[in-house]
Amino acid sequence: MGEGRVIAVAGAKGGVGKTTTAINLGVSLAQTGQTVAVVELDLAMANIIDFLQFEPDRTLHDVLSGTAPTTEALYPIDDRMHVLPSGTELAGFNAINVAALAPVIRSLRPAYDFVLLDTAAGVSPETIYPLRLADEVLIVSTPRVAAIRDAKKTIELANRVNGEVMGAVFVRAGSGRAPPPERLATFLETDLVGVVPEDGTVAAAQDMSEPVCLFDPDSPAATAYQEIADSLVLTGAASEADETSDADDDTVLGMGGVADLQNAEKIVKNAADADPDGMNGATKPLDGNELSTGDPDDNGFEFVKRKGE
Ligand SMILES: Nc1ncnc2c1ncn2[C@@H]1O[C@H](COP(=O)(O)OP(=O)(O)OP(=O)(O)O)[C@@H](O)[C@H]1O
Numbered sequence: 108m109g110e111g112r113v114i115a116v117a118g119a120k121g122g123v124g125k126t127t128t129a130i131n132l133g134v135s136l137a138q139t140g141q142t143v144a145v146v147e148l149d150l151a152m153a154n155i156i157d158f159l160q161f162e163p164d165r166t167l168h169d170v171l172s173g174t175a176p177t178t179e180a181l182y183p184i185d186d187r188m189h190v191l192p193s194g195t196e197l198a199g200f201n202a203i204n205v206a207a208l209a210p211v212i213r214s215l216r217p218a219y220d221f222v223l224l225d226t227a228a229g230v231s232p233e234t235i236y237p238l239r240l241a242d243e244v245l246i247v248s249t250p251r252v253a254a255i256r257d258a259k260k261t262i263e264l265a266n267r268v269n270g271e272v273m274g275a276v277f278v279r280a281g282s283g284r285a286p287p288p289e290r291l292a293t294f295l296e297t298d299l300v301g302v303v304p305e306d307g308t309v310a311a312a313q314d315m316s317e318p319v320c321l322f323d324p325d326s327p328a329a330t331a332y333q334e335i336a337d338s339l340v341l342t343g344a345a346s347e348a349d350e351t352s353d354a355d356d357d358t359v360l361g362m363g364g365v366a367d368l369q370n371a372e373k374i375v376k377n378a379a380d381a382d383p384d385g386m387n388g389a390t391k392p393l394d395g396n397e398l399s400t401g402d403p404d405d406n407g408f409e410f411v412k413r414k415g416e
C-alpha cells in the first residue's frame with residue numbers, strides 16, 4: 108500500500124452536510140475495497156458519535172493531550188473503515204493541542220488508503236489548519252446562497268494556506284430554486300465532484316445512528332455517495348500515474364507544526380478585520396448581485412431574489 112490520501116471535508120457554513128459526507132464517503136470508499144479513517148476535527152462541537160453506534164472511551168482529545176496513542180482512539184465502523192472521534196466535552200484546547208494534529212494525521216497516512224478529515228463550521232485556526240494539513244480539500248455546500256457564499260470563503264482560505272481544492276460536492280441538491288450544480292461550481296471556480304440529492308432517507312438513517320450508505324444502499328443519497336467514492340478512487344489512480352511531474356509538492360503541503368498554526372491564526376485575524384460580519388459562518392443579508400458570475404446577462408442567482416424584486 109502506498110501513502111494514503113488525506114482529504115479535508117470542509118465548508119464554513121454550519122449544517123451543510125460535512126459530517127454526513129465524510130462518513131458516507133468513508134463507508135462507500137470502504138465498500139470499493141479502500142481502507143479509510145474518518146477523523147473528526149470538530150474539536151469544540153463534536154457530534155460524529157451521534158451519527159454512528161459506538162461509545163468511545165478514548166477520543167482525539169486524549170490523543171492530542173498525549174494521554175492515549177492514536178490506535179486506541181480508532182473505532183471500526185465497517186470492515187475497512189475506522190473513525191477517530193473528538194471528545195464531546197468542551198475542553199479548553201490551546202494552540203499546541205491543535206498543532207499536535209499534524210503528527211497524528213501523518214501517522215495515519217501510511218496506514219490507510221484514505222484519511223478523511225471532518226472539519227468544523229466557521230473560520231478559526233481549527234478549521235483553517237486542516238485545509239493545509241490535507242493533500243486535497245473537498246468543499247461541501249448546499250445549493251443555498253448563504254452556504255455557497257461561505258464555501259467561496261473556504262476556498263479563498265484554502266488558497267491562502269496553499270491548500271489544494273479538488274472541487275465541490277453539493278448536498279441536498281434539487282431543493283428550492285437553486286441554479287444547477289454545474290453553475291454553482293463555475294461560480295466557485297472549482298470542479299464539480301458530485302451531487303447528493305435532498306433525500307429523507309438521510310435523516311431516517313441518522314435517527315437510527317447509521318450511515319445512509321449502510322442503512323439503505325439503494326437510496327438516492329447512498330447511490331450518489333457511491334458514485335463520488337468511485338470518482339475519488341479514479342482520480343487518485345490518474346494522479347498517481349503522473350506523480351513524477353509534481354513530486355516536489357510534498358515539500359510545501361502537509362508539514363504542519365506550530366508555525367503553520369500561527370499562520371492560520373494570523374489569517375483568521377486578517378479575515379475578521381477585513382470582513383467583520385462575514386467570516387464566522389454568519390449570514391449577511393442576501394444580495395443576489397453580489398454573487399453574480401460576472402456574465403453581462405447575469406444579475407446573480409435568481410433564487411436569492413426577494414419579494415417585489
Ligand atoms: N442529502 C441530504 N438530504 C437531506 N438531509 C440531509 C442530506 N445531507 C445532510 N442532511 C441533513 O443535514 C443536517 C446537517 O448535516 P451534517 O451534520 O452532516 O452537517 P455539517 O456540515 O457536518 O454540520 P456542522 O457544520 O454543524 O458540523 C443533518 O440533519 C442531515 O441529516
Ligand SMILES: [Mg+2]
Pocket residue numbers: 125126127149225226227
Ligand atoms: Mg459536522
